[in-house]
Amino acid sequence: MAPSYKPVPLVGAAFSSNSRTGGSVPAAFDTFLYQPTGGFKHVKLTIKLKISLKQARGFLPVRLDADNKPFLTTPWTDAQWSAFVNSASAQANLWNNRFWLVPPPAFSGLDEVYQKDPFFNKFPNKIFRPNLLCALEVDFSPASGAHRTIEVTNLNAAFITATGRVPDPGVFRSHAFLYDSFDATPWAFPLGHAPGMPASHPVIAHEIGHAIGLDHIGVLTKAPICQLAANLNTANVDRYLPAGSPLAGGTNALVCYGSTNAALAGNIMGAGQAFSSENARPWLWALYTLLDKLLDKPEPITEKAKWRVVMTDPGPGRWIDNGLDIITSDPGPVRVTANDDSLIRISGDVLFDTDKSNIKPEANAALEKAAADIKARIGPRLRYVLINGHTDATGSADYNQRLSEARAKAAADWFVTRKYLERAKIRTQGFGKTQPLSPNTDEPGRAKNRRVELHIVNS
Ligand SMILES: [Zn+2]
Missing domain, CATH: 3.30.1330.60 (OmpA-like domain)
Incomplete structure (x- = not known):
């Protein structure tokens, strides 16, 4: 039997929990369903993230990175800052319109959205079941109510060469609450030093992934070597590993970025710039939260889990004809000729x-x-x-x-x-x-x- 639904055309909710992410990264964002008007379009599932970007200031021109290594910094100029914010927006936009969610066949929770739409009233005998387009909007200078505040340090270019950063205590490793000026440009990740690893990594896009609750790709895919690193960290024995070991650092260990698996390393939540369906999880979490608001009674997670993530546009949705039969294309009339013997x-x-x-x-x-x-x-x-x-x-x-x-x-x-x-x-x-x-x-x-x-x- 199909579950029963309480149709609410437009729904919004705040998502603030890491219980569903199961990762180390607390997620907070607002999420909304948007109804399209006037045509065959997807319903849009938008995650809205308000990040307050702040210029890092300090008494000393030195800043510690994620590994507590010191770097020389310099004050931001206005031009540098606005260029940085622009590139941050461009990188955040890499997540926008990247995934689609296709409902299970029995899902009727959004039917009413379309029955009220004048365009769809032209087909009173048919119901349109929309697919969802996953959108991300990031506001980097919200007037209030930021979900998180991130400092950005301006690394001193005088100490940086084309081949690396000199003096090079490694590479400044950004983290979820501290970015650096070099993140504006897709940058050779530390793994980029190893042969076969991706050379270019949009760091801000990666950190946006963290901000919406995603852990590293090895965690997302439950890669055994990453689970080993996490277990060593939990057991507090990874400190006995040799310095620079790819297994050190728990879920931040290099193996969790995919350092031993080129396919994983290429992912945005690894060391590369590719997206995979695992990266769509924040929208699924948002969807599950919204479905609980949408439906008369919350669906069991097994029903919710029937939604599919797809990486290419599946089209705006499909038609249900009188609730009798599912047809997948535009319901143009089927013509019957008079001498047809059927x-x-x-x-x-x-x-x-x-x-x-x-x-x-x-x-x-x-x-x-x-x-x-x-x-x-x-x-x-x-x-x-x-x-x-x-x-x-x-x-x-x-x-x-x-x-x-x-x-x-x-x-x-x-x-x-x-x-x-x-x-x-x-x-x-x-x-x-x-x-x-x-x-x-x-x-x-x-x-x-x-x-x-x-x-x-x-x-
Ligand atoms: Zn990361």
Whole structure:
């Protein structure tokens, strides 16, 4: 059974927990679902992150990095600072529009979003089920309410050469609360010194990953060597490792950046610049939080876990036709030709009273005959039976459209109730007065146009 949902079109929540990240990095951000308007677009799941970037100031022109190594620094000029903030925005934007979330087939929690949209009202018989586009917006100078404050130190370029930093106590290692001016440019990560390792790493983008709750790629993928490093650290025995060991440092150990696994090292949460579906987890956490607000009662995590992360645009969503069948493309009308031998046509006057859409008792004989005809024509690979309603031209287009849809549905219900067809094997459509068989100028012509057509679609 599909779970029940309480539709709330627009939902926002603050996410502030690392309980779901399971990592060492506390995440805090705001998250919202945005409804698209006027067309086939995704619902947008936006993470909003407010980071207050501050120029690092100190009494001494020396700053310690993540490894407590000292570096010479210099005050920021206005031009340097604004260039840095611009490049920080550009790197943060690497996370934007990178992932899509596809709901499980039974998920109906966002149906109402689209039923209220004027664009989708044109398809009253169909429901649009959107896919979610994952967006990230980072505000680096929020007026208030920053989720975190990050200092940025301006390394003294006079002590830095093209090949490294001189005097070189290593490379300044930024961390989640302290960036350096060189992070503006994708930089050879410490691992870049090793052969085969990526040479270029957008450090700020990496740190943004931490800010939204992601741990290093070895942690995300549960790489055994990274788990070993974490365990050595937890047991407090990694201090016996030789200096510079790739296993030292717990989840910050080089092996957790993928130093022994080039595929992992290439990841943004390793030492490279590639993204993988593991990197989409903050949006899943945001989604789970929002779903709990959206639904009547929270779904079990097993239901939530059925959402899929995809890395290429899966399209805006899919159509559900009357809740009966899932179709994956635009619901353009399926045309049936008059001489198609899979076509069964029943007079509307036989099935319905004027202006009514409930089946008359006298219609049973005609429908029983149709059921026998369908059975005779169903092939071994029935895709579905298409049931189309048509009206004459009396009355407005809108009225006839709705009447034809209701009549097609009523006919579908008749076959399902009597177990002639499975509900999942039926699609219904209404054409109103748009497809007359004869002129609507006299009553015999109008009677001919009032009809239900059954079309057997084998594959
Ligand atoms: Zn890191």
